[in-house]
Amino acid sequence: MEYFSDEDAEYFQYLYDLQGYMVIKDVLTKQQVAEINSLIDEKIPPLPENWEEVAAEKHAYSIYRFGMAGGSYPSGPGFLDWGQPLVDLIDHPLIMDIMRMQLGDAFRLDRIFGMRMQKGMPNGKLHSDYGASEPFTYAERGKYYPQPGFQALHGFGVAVLNLTDSGPDTGGLRVIPGSHNSHFRLPNRIREETNTEMVICPEAPAGSMVFFSEATTHGTGAWTADHERRSLLYKYCASQLTWSRTRVTAPAGATLTSRQQLLLEEPAGAKWFFPSVFD
Ligand SMILES: O=C(O)CCC(=O)C(=O)O
Numbered sequence: 001m002e003y004f005s006d007e008d009a010e011y012f013q014y015l016y017d018l019q020g021y022m023v024i025k026d027v028l029t030k031q032q033v034a035e036i037n038s039l040i041d042e043k044i045p046p047l048p049e050n051w052e053e054v055a056a057e058k059h060a061y062s063i064y065r066f067g068m069a070g071g072s073y074p075s076g077p078g079f080l081d082w083g084q085p086l087v088d089l090i091d092h093p094l095i096m097d098i099m100r101m102q103l104g105d106a107f108r109l110d111r112i113f114g115m116r117m118q119k120g121m122p123n124g125k126l127h128s129d130y131g132a133s134e135p136f137t138y139a140e141r142g143k144y145y146p147q148p149g150f151q152a153l154h155g156f157g158v159a160v161l162n163l164t165d166s167g168p169d170t171g172g173l174r175v176i177p178g179s180h181n182s183h184f185r186l187p188n189r190i191r192e193e194t195n196t197e198m199v200i201c202p203e204a205p206a207g208s209m210v211f212f213s214e215a216t217t218h219g220t221g222a223w224t225a226d227h228e229r230r231s232l233l234y235k236y237c238a239s240q241l242t243w244s245r246t247r248v249t250a251p252a253g254a255t256l257t258s259r260q261q262l263l264l265e266e267p268a269g270a271k272w273f274f275p276s277v278f279d
Contacts, residue, residue, distance in 0.1 A: 020180035020216035070111030106270035117223035124220030167203035239274035
């Protein structure tokens with residue numbers, strides 16, 4: 001382990017496996033947070049003046065996100081292009097420890113984006129990308145769903161770096177703890193927000209990192225605070241997994257360590273074609 005002692009690692013591994021998400025506070029110093037925020041301030045595009053109409057018409061995430069690359073967005077460096085501190089976070093020792101717990105020794109950075117929210121921005125839909133509730137699920141409502149062996153389940157994990165405070169009093173990332181292990185499809189009354197007692201918005205002050213498995217049901221909670229929400233999402237997967245044909249690429253002129261380069265490599269089978277990130 002690079003960040004945790006062995007004893008801490010045992011504890012946090014248990015917690016992450018149990019809950020499907022976890023918050024680690026005080027990871028970035030106030031200076032780091034201020035430096036990254038000022039790099040973002042210089043680059044972040046202004047919100048459209050009519051963002052309320054845009055949010056009502058389209059998926060709200062179209063106004064929340066910035067600096068996207070990979071996944072549903074084009075190949076490119078995304079926000080990594082905005083400064084070396086953002087590049088250096090891709091292999092932050094804490095992220096490496098937690099992704100190793102979830103993904104094994106060979107994994108890669110599949111996609112990135114930032115989230116910013118202003119007071120009054122609405123909820124995003126609760127969803128999970130794997131398991132009984134994934135978008136193309138074969139799971140029948142109310143029936144136990146044994147995960148077919150050909151589907152991925154826990155191979156996709158997210159590190160959310162909080163650059164402003166978020167939590168139950170502000171909104172921001174929401175999760176259903178333990179839902180990554182559910183064998184039942186998300187009931188409509190939760191998806192449609194009629195019953196949400198089991199949905200939490202974890203307390204995550206600026207400088208903390210929140211980790212979650214994409215199998216955990218998650219979403220965005222409406223923003224109610226006067227300050228802006230700012231989070232950076234770095235999304236990692238087991239090296240052999242892939243979805244879209246787009247990638248996160250190294251910014252021109254950036255200095256990358258060999259491990260950072262490896263994290264941006266094309267998908268390939270763990271250990272056979274894609275070496276351990278820890279060698
Ligand atoms: O951080 C958030 O608000 C949630 C992001 C999200 O929904 C996702 O990563 O799919």
